[in-house]
Amino acid sequence: MDLAGMTVVDAHIHQWDPLTTPREFSGLAKLFRYVPIPVDLAKRLAPRREREFVGDPTPFVHPYLPRDYQQDAGEVPVEAIVHIEVEWNGKGRLAPADETRWVESLPFGVDTPALGAIMGAGDPTAPDFGELLDAHQAASRRFRGIRARVETHPDPQVRAMCKTPGLLTSSAFLSGFGALADRGLAFEAWVYSGQLPEVTALAERYPDTTIVLNHLGTPAGIFGPVGRNTGQHPGQRRELFVRWRDDLAALAVHTNVVSKVSGLMMPILGHPVPERGKPTPVPVLLERISPMLEHALDVFGADRLIWGSNFPVDKPITSIPNAAEAVATALSGHGADDKAIEQIFRTNAERVYGIDEL
Template sequence: MDLTELDIIDAHIHQWDPRTTPRQFSKLATLLRYLPLPVDIAAKLAPRGDREFVGDPSAYLGPYLPADYRADLGKTRVDAIAHIEVEWTGWKPDETRWVASLPFGVDTPALAAIIASADPAAADFDAVLDAHQSASPLLRGIRTMVAHHPDPAVKSFAPNDSALTAPAFLNGFAQLAQRDLSFDAWVYSVQLPDVTALAERFPEVPIVLDHLGTPAGIFGPVGKHTGHTPAQRQALFERWRDDLTDLAAQPAVVAKVSGLMMPVLGHPVPPRGAPTPVPELVERVRPLLAHALAVFGPDRLIWGSNFPVDKPITSITGAVETVATALTEAGADQGTLRKVFGGNATRVYRVDTAS
């Protein structure tokens, strides 16, 4: 395994500045900027679901911009990135315009694709898509915050579990095919059957499953009753495995091997600045990656760092090494790694390699 030979596209990063842009966490970030309250103490005042989701709130309380991502890259060479929407609370196309204005491609990787925020159920969905496409020619698709967990103590991002099956959502979804746009589906693993049903109904729309379906609690306890015992974690894995197999039968679906170090999966959060050793992470994620490779194959897996969300658990270099090692142990050769770490993203997000 020679990682230096990989032309890496990071297909899942976030950028934000909670001090100047409208985010879900902007008000809290502004408040803590002026209150003399240590971050760790402030974190204890947050709801349990928020604490367990973010692990370490530091990255959410200040800007995370191209220079911060460049610093987090360390010695890892990334050629291009795809930016994924993240909790913009104002007029959604403004986030696309803001992202497109960031100084990527100077001494940072090039911005190759934008996945914007839009809700097919919204009455103004077509106008939102028009505005996104006007804001940047790099628009490749949308993501809608639909992740909802049945455990009330696990952080949900949608008010209920029916977002993907609502008639208004389904009526609007067809517009993506008309505009040659994809849909990034970020769900918790209990919602995987809904993604399968969506793919069956709209086989003409490319669907990208973010973070392998985020099986919250699969590595340890989160919430009130998720992943608290080995038996619960085994049952969670088995249901995830079977539901992912069903989803992989839909040929227009690809899966991101990203977000596997999200704290909400149940990872123990190490001390700040001390990433979890790669061998420990490989041991945890190997069963997930082995199954994903078996059912999606080498042509339908895409890597993304999910930075800075995964930063409390690992570094970008650690994430690359973990995924590459686990896939290699599952039988991936160098050609497969080239596809997972770049080639497949180039195809799915229509990255212009000439620029």
């Protein structure tokens, strides 16, 4: 489906410069800058969980800034973007607000899409979480909420930053989450699919807080084997799909939850990584992602789905134009008309992130 003739909000991108700002992968980026190690050699030497998550480390060892995104967007008519926090590791309890301040300073809107909103980093279990939220808000009028590193997975070879299963429903997390709710801010939930019931419990406890599910819940291994024992054969992948389908439907009952049709080209889903510079073609993507998108449209409806490219994380698998076309084609093939496509690719993001209020 052609998106020409409409404008798009890309509601999930990452901006970084690991050479000049503190990121968890800054050490790796600086190593590549000063030591001439071939990227492909470094990939072979990296731990398996890292290889399978990133697919190709190239995007992580270079800055990714507004001009880089504009080049990747190509002919997709992106009008504005939403930046999502990405592994900032500055020192100090209010350090995550520095990422918000840094993103606000980037040259968006200068022959590049506008900066529509920022979702910063924060840990609701931290005792100074409320103070951090205030610091984020002081750093940018575009700050709309936080994403916390809560993703966990039972397979130890699937990359996950959180080592505490059940964190989303813990008393410490729920207590801190109230500070977010009190300020009318949103929560960006990136979890693996086994955690979807936790997101459902959170949505039920805080029905007036907007929760944005990232990447349809990231069912790792749904397209191919990853980790030690995830998605290893068709029967296992079918079981994974069925559980994901049922848990997503249960989550969608809660009207304060919207879901991003994003990150469906993350390598951790089990996509084969193509040769660098040769993005997976649209027909192949359609065959893989259509069942997920059709179910998401059925349970959330067009007014609670939001598109995002998840670039540059999805770049090892495909391009932004291919990803956007595949998502739009799959949704339109399942009954989404032009108005619905416009909602998913623009107006829902404007509503949820308050972009039209800028």
